[in-house]
Amino acid sequence: MALKDYAKEIERCSACSYCKWIPFDHVKSWRFAKNCPSIDYYNFNNYSARGRYLTSRSILRDEVKITDEIIDIAHTCLTCGACDVSCKICRYNLEPLEMVRELKAELAAKGNYPEAHKVMLKNIKEEANIFGISRKRRGEWAEGLNIKDLTKEKAEVVFHAGCSYSYDKKLSGTVKTAVEILNNAGVDFGIMGDAEMCCGAKIHSMGHHSEFDRLAKANIALWKRAGVTTIVTACADGYHAFKRLYPELGSNFTVLHIVEYIDQLIREGKLTFSNEVPMTITYHDPCHLGRQGESYEAWEGEEQKYKNQIVVHSPKKPRYNGINGIYDEPRNILNAIPGIELREMERIREFSYCCGAGGGARESYPEYSQWVAGERLEEAKATGAETLVTACPWCKTNFTDSLGDNAGFSVVDILDLVRMAL
Amino acid sequence: MSLTDKQYQEFDAIVGKKNISRDPGILDGYRYNLSHTAIHLGPHFDVLTPRGISVLLPGSTEEVQAIVKLCNKYKIKYKPSSTFWSAQGYPSDDNTIVLDMRRMDRILDIDAKNMVAVVEPGVIGATLQAETIKVGLNCHIQGSGCSCSILAGAAAWLGSGPGNLYGGWQYENLLGTEWVLPTGEVLRTGSLGYHDNSWYCGEGPGPSMRGVMRGMFGTKGSMGVFTKCAVKLHAWPGPQQIPVYGKAPAYTTKLPDNFRAFTLAFPDWQAWADTAHLLWENGIGYAAHRQFNFLGRDLKWGMIQILTDADKTISDLDNLINEPGFKEANDSMKIDFQIILAGMTQRDFDWQKETLDEILSITGGYIVECMETENIRNYTLLYLLRLGHKALNLVYGGGYDGNFGLINAIDFGSQRAEEVGDFKREWEKKGQIVAGGGDCMMGPIGGQGGGGTGLWENFTCFDSADKNSTDGALAFFDASFEYTKSKGWSGCGFEKLNSMARGYDGYATPKEVRDQGHANSPFAPAFRYQAKVYRSVNSNDMGDAYYEILED
Numbered sequence: 017m018a019l020k021d022y023a024k025e026i027e028r029c030s031a032c033s034y035c036k037w038i039p040f041d042h043v044k045s046w047r048f049a050k051n052c053p054s055i056d057y058y059n060f061n062n063y064s065a066r067g068r069y070l071t072s073r074s075i076l077r078d079e080v081k082i083t084d085e086i087i088d089i090a091h092t093c094l095t096c097g098a099c100d101v102s103c104k105i106c107r108y109n110l111e112p113l114e115m116v117r118e119l120k121a122e123l124a125a126k127g128n129y130p131e132a133h134k135v136m137l138k139n140i141k142e143e144a145n146i147f148g149i150s151r152k153r154r155g156e157w158a159e160g161l162n163i164k165d166l167t168k169e170k171a172e173v174v175f176h177a178g179c180s181y182s183y184d185k186k187l188s189g190t191v192k193t194a195v196e197i198l199n200n201a202g203v204d205f206g207i208m209g210d211a212e213m214c215c216g217a218k219i220h221s222m223g224h225h226s227e228f229d230r231l232a233k234a235n236i237a238l239w240k241r242a243g244v245t246t247i248v249t250a251c252a253d254g255y256h257a258f259k260r261l262y263p264e265l266g267s268n269f270t271v272l273h274i275v276e277y278i279d280q281l282i283r284e285g286k287l288t289f290s291n292e293v294p295m296t297i298t299y300h301d302p303c304h305l306g307r308q309g310e311s312y313e314a315w316e317g318e319e320q321k322y323k324n325q326i327v328v329h330s331p332k333k334p335r336y337n338g339i340n341g342i343y344d345e346p347r348n349i350l351n352a353i354p355g356i357e358l359r360e361m362e363r364i365r366e367f368s369y370c371c372g373a374g375g376g377a378r379e380s381y382p383e384y385s386q387w388v389a390g391e392r393l394e395e396a397k398a399t400g401a402e403t404l405v406t407a408c409p410w411c412k413t414n415f416t417d418s419l420g421d422n423a424g425f426s427v428v429d430i431l432d433l434v435r436m437a438l
Numbered sequence: 439m440s441l442t443d444k445q446y447q448e449f450d451a452i453v454g455k456k457n458i459s460r461d462p463g464i465l466d467g468y469r470y471n472l473s474h475t476a477i478h479l480g481p482h483f484d485v486l487t488p489r490g491i492s493v494l495l496p497g498s499t500e501e502v503q504a505i506v507k508l509c510n511k512y513k514i515k516y517k518p519s520s521t522f523w524s525a526q527g528y529p530s531d532d533n534t535i536v537l538d539m540r541r542m543d544r545i546l547d548i549d550a551k552n553m554v555a556v557v558e559p560g561v562i563g564a565t566l567q568a569e570t571i572k573v574g575l576n577c578h579i580q581g582s583g584c585s586c587s588i589l590a591g592a593a594a595w596l597g598s599g600p601g602n603l604y605g606g607w608q609y610e611n612l613l614g615t616e617w618v619l620p621t622g623e624v625l626r627t628g629s630l631g632y633h634d635n636s637w638y639c640g641e642g643p644g645p646s647m648r649g650v651m652r653g654m655f656g657t658k659g660s661m662g663v664f665t666k667c668a669v670k671l672h673a674w675p676g677p678q679q680i681p682v683y684g685k686a687p688a689y690t691t692k693l694p695d696n697f698r699a700f701t702l703a704f705p706d707w708q709a710w711a712d713t714a715h716l717l718w719e720n721g722i723g724y725a726a727h728r729q730f731n732f733l734g735r736d737l738k739w740g741m742i743q744i745l746t747d748a749d750k751t752i753s754d755l756d757n758l759i760n761e762p763g764f765k766e767a768n769d770s771m772k773i774d775f776q777i778i779l780a781g782m783t784q785r786d787f788d789w790q791k792e793t794l795d796e797i798l799s800i801t802g803g804y805i806v807e808c809m810e811t812e813n814i815r816n817y818t819l820l821y822l823l824r825l826g827h828k829a830l831n832l833v834y835g836g837g838y839d840g841n842f843g844l845i846n847a848i849d850f851g852s853q854r855a856e857e858v859g860d861f862k863r864e865w866e867k868k869g870q871i872v873a874g875g876g877d878c879m880m881g882p883i884g885g886q887g888g889g890g891t892g893l894w895e896n897f898t899c900f901d902s903a904d905k906n907s908t909d910g911a912l913a914f915f916d917a918s919f920e921y922t923k924s925k926g927w928s929g930c931g932f933e934k935l936n937s938m939a940r941g942y943d944g945y946a947t948p949k950e951v952r953d954q955g956h957a958n959s960p961f962a963p964a965f966r967y968q969a970k971v972y973r974s975v976n977s978n979d980m981g982d983a984y985y986e987i988l989e990d
Contacts (some may be wrong), residue, residue, distance in 0.1 A: 027473050027903035028836025032829040033521055033585050037564065040584050040826025041682050041689040046545055046565040059495050059541060060459060061522065062467035074466040086463040105687040106829035108752040109836070322756055323737065323873045324866065325901045326834040332753040339685040339748060366686055 019072055019122040022115045024319075026073045028327070035065035035099035035112060038367040048362040048395050051098035053370050053388040062089045065099035065112035072119050082128050090119050091130055092384060094377050095221040096303040096370035097338065104337040109319075109327045120223030120375075130380035133222055140227060144213040145179040146379070154182045155209030157191055164206030166242040173198070173205035174244040176235075176258070178251035179214050180409035187409050193435040194250045194274045201281050205248065208238055215249075217257035217304065222376035229265065232257070236267045250274040250431060252408035255342075256304035263312035273305055275407050275430060279345035282352050289437035292355035297433075298401040299346060299358060300392065300415075301368035302408035307338030338366030346407050346430055353437040359399040369395065371406070373414035389418035397425060405430050439533040440491050445512055449494060449535075452504045457495035457541070465489045468536045470528040472944055474837045474902030480525075480915075480942075481837055481900070483908040487528040487944045490517070490536040497541045499616060499624065499665040506663065507622035509535060510978050517982060518663045520559040520587030526595075526658045530939060530946040530982045537663065539587075545569055546666065552638045553671040554613060559589045559664065564826060568679075576674035578605035581727075581882070583828025593664045595656040598893050600727035600776075600822045603717070603884040605672045609652060610886065613640040613668035617651055620662040620976040627651060628668075637668030650971050653985060654964040660981030661972070675782045680824065683816075685748035687827070690816035696781040697724075698791075699818040701809035702798065703774040707852040709801040710773050714848045716797040717777075718889030722790040724780035725822045726883035731774065732831065732897040734874020735859065739768035739808065745830070746817045752833065767808040773855075774806060775883055778822055834872050837902035837911065840895025841918045842879070844927060848892040854927065855879055858896055861921060862914070870910020872899040939983040946983040956988040966990060 037043070038051045050056050054063040061067040071089050074080040093116045100113035123129060139148035155165075157177060164171050175198060181191035198205050216231035239247065247258050247269050258271040281287035301307075313334035322328045343365045350358050363369040372378065372388025393415060396404040406412050407430045415427040441449070441460060450458050459465070469486040491514070496502045502518075509516045518537035519527035529536060543560025550573040555566060563584030566577045580591035581599035588608075591597035593615060597608020605611065614628035614637035629636040631643030640648045651657075657664075676693055684690045704710040717723050733741040740758040744750040750758075758764060779794065781787025798804060809815065821827055831838045842858045844851035855877060863876030878897035885891030896918075900911040938955035941947040956965045965988035972987045 024903035027471065028832075028901070029471075030474060030829050030832040030836060031470065031522065032583075032832070033523070034829050037562075037585065039686060039689065040564045041680075041691075041820055041824055043564040043568045043584075043824075043826075044679055046561075046569050049565050049568070059457065059538070060464050060467060060493065061538065062464055067467035070467050070469065070471075071463055073471075074463065080463045080466060083461055083463055085459070085461040089463065089467075101686060106827055106833055107836075108833065321901070323734075324869045325872045325899065325904070325907050326752065326755065327836070327901060328753040328755065330753070332751060335751050337686055337748075 017114065017118060019115070019118040020076060022072065022118060023076060025110055025115060026069050026076070029066060029069040029110060030107070031066055032106070033064070033066055034102045034105060037102060038098070038363055039102055039105050042367055044362045051102060051363070051367060051369065053094055053096070053372060053391070054092040056391070057384050057387055058092060063092060065103065065116060068093065068116050068119055069112070072115065075119070075122065082123065082126070087123060087128050087130065090116070090123050091133070091222070091375065092377060092381055093120070094370050094372065094374035094388070096374055097307050098367060098370065100336070101307055101338040101366045104335070108335070117221070117223065121225050124223035129222065130376070132380035133376055136222070136376065136379055137219070137224060137227060140214055140219060140231070144231070145183060146214065146218060147179065147183050149183050152210055154212055155207065157182055157188045158195070158207055158209065161192065161195060163195055165209050166206035166244065167208060167211045169206060170243050171204045171206040172244060173203055173246045173248055174239055174242060175205050175207050176212060176215070176247055176249040176254055177207065178249060178254045178409070180413065181250060182212070184409065184413065187412070187429070189435070190409070190429045190431045191250060193431040197274070197278060197281070197287070197434070198248065201286055208242070211238055215251070215254040215257040217253040217261065218376060220257070220261060221374055228261070232262050232265050232267070236262060236265065239269060244269065246270040246272065248272045248274060248277060250409070252302035252305035252309070253410055256308045259309060260312045263314070273309070273342055273407065275345045275349060276342060278434060279348045282349065289353050291437050293353050293433060293436050294355040295403050296357045296359060296401045297350065297403045297405050298361050298396045298399045299350060300371065300396065300404055300406040300411060301343060301365055302406055302411050303368065303370050303374060305407055306341040306343055306368055307366045309341035310336050310338065311340070341366065349430060349434065350405065353433060356433070359401050361395045361399055363395065371411035371414045373410040378410070378414055385414060386418045389414045393419060393425070402426065403428055405433060446492065448508055449492065449505065452501050452508070453494050453496055457497065458492060460492045462489070464493055468493055468528065468538070470525045472525060473908055475524065475832060475839050481839065481902065481908040481911055482942050482944070483905045485942065485944045487525055487530065488532050488534065490529050490534050491532070493536045493538055495538050495541045499618065502537070502618045502663050502665050503622050503624060505535070505537065506618055506620070506980070509980060510622060513978065515980055515982065518559070518659045520590045521562060521585060523582050523586050525940060526984055530944070530984070534982070542665065547637070548573060548575070549637070550575060554638050554668050555671055556637050556666060556668045557588050558666055559587055561588050562586060563588055564824065567824065570671055571674045571676065571680065572678045574674050575671040577669060577671055578608050578611050579825045580608045581825070581828070583825045585828065588669060589664055589667045592669050593652050593656065593667055594658050598882050598885065599825065600725040600729065600882060602882040603723045603726045603888050606887055607885060608669070609656065611670040612648055612652070613637055613670060615640065615651065615664055615668070616666040618663040618665055620978065620980045653968045653971070654961055655986060658984035660983070660985040661976055673782060675780055680820065682820070688746045688748045688817065689820060690813060691820040692816055693819060696784050696787040697778065697819060699776060699778050699815050699822065700794070701771060701774055701776050701806040701818065702803050703771040703806045704801065704803045707773060707855055709803055710775070711849045711852040712801045713797055713803050714883050716800065718884060720793050720797070722779065722793050724778045726775055726777040727822060728775040728879065728881055728883070729822065730776065732878055732880035732895070734872065735772060735877040736768070736873070736875030738771070739764060742809070742814065746814050770808065771806045776818055776822060777883070778819060831897070834899040835901030835904070835907065837900040837908060838897055839911065839915065840897055841915055842894055842896040842922060844894045845891060847890070848883070851881065851892045851894045861918065862896060862898070865914045865917070868910060870900065870907050871914055874899065952983060953988060956986060962988055
C-alpha cells in the first residue's frame with residue numbers, strides 16, 4: 017500500500033475527533049481522557065489522525081510544499097495506534113494507523129524526515145542496530161550463560177534479544193532473567209548472537225519500509241537456516257514485528273513474548289514464586305505488545321458496495337482494533353507473585369497511553385518524547401502505586417529517563433519482578 | 439489574503455509562537471471536507487471550506503480579548519471553534535483567523551450544592567460527565583455526542599439529545615456566561631452581573647441576555663467568543679463511575695437495578711406519539727430517543743447485532759439480514775424508540791416501570807423482545823447515557839446528513855414519518871444513497887423542558903468518496919426541501935438554514951440569498967430581532983454568516 021491508496025479513506029474520515037480520545041465509554045476523568053500524545057503536546061489539529069488525513073490530502077494533491085512543519089506533523093506520530101482503536105469504535109472502513117505509516121513512508125521516500133532518523137538509518141545499515149554500536153558486540157550480553165549459538169547448533173526455539181536488551185548494559189540483568197526462565201523450564205533454545213539483526217520495527221514505524229524489509233528478510237532467512245519453529249522475545253517492538261509485520265513477508269513462525277511463556281509455565285505449574293514481593297504496582301501496556309500485538313491475518317479481497325452505498329469488503333476483512341493483544345498474560349504473572357498489589361491506571365489495555373518512545377520520536381523529538389513519558393508517569397502515580405511495571409525495554413528506558421531522580425517511585429521490567437519472586 | 443509579518447508578530451505576541459501558525463500545511467488541518475457531511479449544508483464533492491490565514495490557540499479569556507481587538511483593528515474576521523464538529527465550526531470566508539479553543543479545556547468548578555458546572559469551551563461531554571457523576575450529578579450531553587463541546591452545545595447551537603426528556607435541551611441549561619463580544623469587550627451574563635463568581639443563573643442583568651446572546655439557533659461561532667459558561671446539572675442516581683465491560687466496540691455497562699434501558703415499539707405512529715405525551719404527563723424517564731433507527735428501518739436489527747458483537751463487522755450485514763428470523767425481529771420494531779428509566783430510589787424505579795407498563799397497555803405499545811438480551815440492553819444503556827458512539831452516523835460510507843427536521847409538536851413529525859419514509863424510499867431506488875428502508879428517522883422524545891416538541895433527522899447516508907453518491911445525496915436533499923416547502927410543513931426550513939450561510943463552493947452565500955431564505959422561514963421574526971442584536975454588538979461584521987439575521 018502507498019499513501020495514494022488511502023485517497024478514498026481521506027474523503028471518508030468523519031472528522032469526528034474520536035481519534036483524540038480514549039473510547040468515550042471508558043472515560044473516567046477529565047485528566048486522563050486523551051489518547052493521542054502528539055496532539056496533546058502540539059495542540060494543532062494536524063497532530064491527530066484526523067488532521068493527518070487532511071495533511072495527506074494536501075500532499076497527495078500537491079497543494080502544500082513539504083515544510084519542516086509537515087515533516088513534524090508526520091514524524092511526531094508515535095504510531096502507538098491509540099487513534100486506530102478509538103476510530104474503530106464507530107468505523108469499519110478506516111485504517112488511520114496504516115494511513116499515517118504510509119504518510120511517513122511517502123515523506124521518507126523523498127528524504128523528508130528528521131536528522132536523527134538519518135543517523136539511525138546509517139547505524140542500521142552499518143551495524144544492524146539503531147545505536148551504531150558494533151554488531152560484533154551484539155551477543156556480549158549472553159557471554160558465560162552457556163546458551164546455544166544457533167548459527168552453529170540446532171534448537172526449536174530462538175530467543176531474540178533485540179537491540180535494546182543486547183546493547184543497554186542497564187537492561188542486561190532483565191534479559192538474563194528471560195533466558196534463565198527458559199533454561200529452568202527445560203526449553204531447547206538458542207540465540208543468533210552476533211548474527212541477530214534489528215527486528216526493524218522502529219525503522220518501519222519511521223516510514224523506511226524497504227530497509228525494514230531487508231532486515232526482516234535477513235532475520236527470517238537466519239531462522240530458517242537454523243531450523244527454528246518458534247521465536248521468543250522479551251521486547252514488545254520485536255514481538256509486534258515478528259507477529260504482525262513479518263508474516264506479510266512470508267514468515268510463518270510461532271511467535272511468543274516472554275510473558276506468554278511465563279504465564280503458560282505458571283498455569284502448568286512449572287513455575288512457582290517462592291519470594292514475597294511486597295510492592296504496590298501499576299502495569300503499563302506497551303503499545304506493541306497490547307493493541308498492536310494482534311496476530312496477522314492474511315487477506316486478499318476487494319471493496320464492494322452493499323445496499324447501494326455501504327462500503328464493505330469481500331471477503332470480510334480482518335479487523336485490527338486492539339482487543340486481541342497481550343493483556344491478560346502480564347497481569348496473570350503479576351497477580352501470581354505473592355505480595356504484589358496491582359492497581360490499574362485509567363487508560364489500560366487497548367486504550368493504553370503510549371510511553372513516548374515509538375515512531376522514532378525518542379531520538380528525533382526528545383523533549384516531546386520525555387513529556388509523553390511524564391504524562392504516563394503522572395497517571396501511574398495517581399493510582400497510588402510506587403512502581404510502574406512494563407514489558408518492553410523501550411518503554412522502561414523512556415520512563416526511567418523521564419523519571420530522573422524522582423525518589424519514591426520506580427520503573428521496572430516485569431522480568432525484574434519475576435526474578436525477585438523466584 | 440495573508441497576514442503581514444507585522445500583524446503576525448502582533449498575534450504571536452499574544453499567544454506565543456507555539457500557539458500560532460500560518461503554515462499552509464497546518465492551515466489545511468482546519469478545513470472541512472464538505473464531501474462527507476456538512477450538517478445540512480451539502481454534500482459538495484471535492485469541496486473544502488476556505489483555508490484560513492492563520493490558526494491561533496488562545497489559552498485564556500485575556501488572550502481571546504486581545505486577539506478579537508486586534509482582529510477589529512485590522513478588520514480580519516475570526517472563527518472560534520471548540521471541537522470542530524461539522525462545517526459550521528470552520529471559516530466560511532477568506533481573510534479569517536481560526537481560533538482553535540482546545541487549550542481552554544478546563545472544568546473550572548462543579549458546584550454540587552447548586553447543581554452547576556462551569557466550563558471552558560474545550561470541555562467535552564464525556565469528561566464533564568465523568569467528573570459530575572463523581573458527585574452524584576449528570577450533565578446533559580447533546581445529540582452530536584460526548585466528543586463535542588458542552589459550551590458550544592449550550593451557547594452556540596441547540597443541544598438536543600436523548601437527555602432532553604430529563605435535562606431539557608442544552609441551551610435551556612445555559613446559566614452564567616462569559617462572553618467576549620465581537621468588539622473585544624467582556625460581558626458576563628446572568629448572576630455574574632451581580633457577583634463575580636456566581637454562575638447559577640443565566641438571566642439578566644436586566645432583560646434576558648441569554649436570548650440576546652445566543653439567538654434562536656445559537657451563534658455558531660459568529661458573534662464573538664464564549665470563553666466560559668455554566669450549565670445546569672441534573673441528578674445522577676448511579677455509581678461514581680460507569681463500569682464498562684466487553685470488547686471494543688461492543689462495550690456495555692452494568693448499572694444497579696434502578697437503571698434499565700428498553701426498546702419500545704408501537705402498532706402505529708399515533709400510539710407512538712400518545713406514549714410520548716403520557717411519558718411527559720407522568721414525568722417518567724431519564725433519556726429517550728428514537729436512536730437505532732438512524733441505521734435504517736430495514737437494516738437496524740442487523741446493525742444492532744454487529745454493534746453488540748466485537749467479532750462482527752459491517753461486512754457481515756448481508757449474512758445477518760438473510761438469516762432466518764431477521765425479518766420478524768426487525769419488523770417487531772418498525773415504529774420504536776429507546777428509553778432509559780432511572781429511579782432516584784429503587785422504589786421510584788419500580789413506580790416508573792409500573793407507570794410505563796400502564797402507558798403501554800393504554801397505547802398498545804410493547805417492549806421489543808429481541809432487544810431484551812442483557813448484552814443489548816446494557817449496550818443501549820451505555821450508548822444513550824454517554825453518547826460515545828455518535829460517529830456511527832457515518833458508519834456506512836463516511837457520509838451522512840439529515841433532513842425533514844419537522845420541529846413541532848411530537849404528533850406533527852410522527853404523523854408525517856411514513857410519508858417522509860415513502861418519499862426517501864423512492865430516492866433510494868436510484869442507487870446513490872444507502873437503501874436503509876426509507877424511514878431512517880431519528881429524534882428525541884421530548885424537547886423544551888422535557889416535553890412539548892419533537893425534532894427529527896431522516897438520516898441519509900452515502901459514500902463521501904464517490905461523486906455519484908454525493909451528487910445523488912445532494913439532489914435528494916434539494917428535492918426533500920422542495921417537498922416539505924410544497925407541503926407547507928412548519929419548520930421545514932430548519933435543515934436548510936445553514937445552507938443559506940454556505941454555498942456550494944464552501945464560502946458564505948451572498949447576503950441577498952440568505953435574506954430570501956430567512957424571510958421565507960417560519961422564524962423570520964426571530965431573525966429580524968437578531969439583526970438588531972447583530973448591529974448593536976457586531977458593527978464591524980467580524981463573524982461569519984452563521985448567525986441568522988434578516989435585515990428589514
